Amino acid sequence: MGKSQLPNSIEETERLLQHGGYVSDRALATVLHLSLRMGRPLFLEGEAGVGKTEIAKVLSAALNRPLIRLQCYEGLDVSTAVYEWNYAAQMVEIRLAEAEGNVSRAALSQSVFSPRFLIKRPVLQALEKTPEGAPIFLIDELDRSDEAFEAFLLEVLADNQVTIPELGTIKADEPPITIITTNRTREIHDALKRRCLYHWLDYPDGERELEIVNRKVPGASERLAREVVAFVQRLRAKEDLFKQPGVAETLDWATALTELNEVALDPEMVTDTLGTLLKYQEDIDRIKGSKAHEIVEELRRDLYGQPGLKNEP
Known part of the structure; x- marks a missing residue:
């Protein structure tokens, strides 16, 4: 699959993502379109769980290209990565x-x-053209790797090649579609960023997050989906948590409540299932019990315009 088969406009890129079940805003679709057309790596930065990795998976499925994933971690070296x-x-x-x-x-x-x-290993695999075309190369959580490995990647990103002392330089016939993600636990050097197009992926607003829940958890009732999203949006906006829940946690929570046959938020069930949404005990202790009851009551006033927990939409 060559460049001519990539999306030809921002609108086509939006449709491509939507077809893969990914709800994006226009800014993301624009930078992704430019990355695909210019053959430049896309550097995605943002909090964990906002959907950075998912973009590479959606591209792989939508463009029918293999996904080569390099999961970064401290101590990652050439023998493991290349x-x-x-x-x-x-x-x-x-x-x-x-x-x-x-x-x-x-x-x-x-x-x-x-x-x-x-x-x-993944880097060399990404430089190989497949019958479907150049693969999608996901360099996931680059900030977890060491600076020495980050420096090694400069040759790969700049020239789409790797030098092996015993064999010489191996260069890609067609550059891979490269997606780099980072949770910003440390700063990535400017030399690497300059080789990429950049986009900060933020938490979605309520409307977009509700659309994501409706797409990904179709079994959730309309009311439950609306209240789950409102609850999560309220946590992000008003609660000083150690780790804000990402979209992935919102989906997990909506799925869990649906599996429990819940059709609306119940304060006791919220407390019982907070471990699906929040991943630190300090955050769970802060929200459970009376605080969960208060938030549910508040969001229902906002959503339905009437006080109390017993009101129906």
Whole structure:
């Protein structure tokens, strides 16, 4: 699948995302469209759970291209991310050559450091063109890796190539569609950012988050979806939590309440299921009990214009 089959406009990019079940705003669709057309990596920054990783998954499905994912972590190195040699197979090759006794050292060295003994990790896999076209290359949570690995990526992002000392430079025939995500636990160097287009992915507003819940949790009642979103929006806006719930947590909570056959928020059930929405005990302690009751009562006044928990919409 070549460049001509990529979306030709911002509107087509919005439709592509919507077709994959991703509810985006125009700003995101615009920068994604430019990234696809210009062949530049897209650097997505934002809080955990706002849907950064999901964009790469949706692109993979919508464009029918393989998704190559590099999950970053502290201590990530070239042998894990890029390539390593199959040492066991190389040793077998050496032993067989020694047994035959008629292979020169130079020829043997060239043989064991050939592509057939190369184990390709995500970075090398991303540089390979597939029958469907260049893959979607997701570099997930780059801020968790070390600065040394971040510096290594400069060659990959700038020139779409990797240098292997024993083989030389391997360059992509067609650049992968690269999505880089970071939760901003540390700053990424400007040299890497300059090679990318940038977008900050924020929490959605209530209207967009409700649309996301309706799409992703179709089994939730209209009332439950509306109240779940209003509750989460209220937490983000007014509560000083250690970790605000992301869209992923909103979806988990809506799904959990639907599985429990809830059709509206009940303060006791809110308290019982807060572990689905909040991931720190301090935050749960802050919201459970009377606070949950207060928030449910407040959101119902806002939604339905009448006081009390027993009012129907």
